Amino acid sequence: MTFKITSVTVRQQVCPEPLLGRMTATFRFVVWGCMPVGALVGGLLGEHFGARTALWTGAVGELLAVLPLLLSPLRTARELPR
Numbered sequence: 001m002t003f004k005i006t007s008v009t010v011r012q013q014v015c016p017e018p019l020l021g022r023m024t025a026t027f028r029f030v031v032w033g034c035m036p037v038g039a040l041v042g043g044l045l046g047e048h049f050g051a052r053t054a055l056w057t058g059a060v061g062e063l064l065a066v067l068p069l070l071l072s073p074l075r076t077a078r079e080l081p082r
Helices: 002-014 017-049 051-064 067-071
Strands: none
């Protein structure tokens, strides 16, 4: 939840106000559009390799999703860009 709030705040600060609606709609389309793809991949993994393997794959994927954030310059930023 903290990441979601922080990422929205950064996007709102960086994006020019006239483009804010388009940027928000684009992010929602991409993020929410990936959810059915993830569900499909999870279902296929569960069907072919079993539920335990599918759940472990999802857990490892969630942990690896943090890497881009940890490696980005935003992690050490103290002020939002203008």
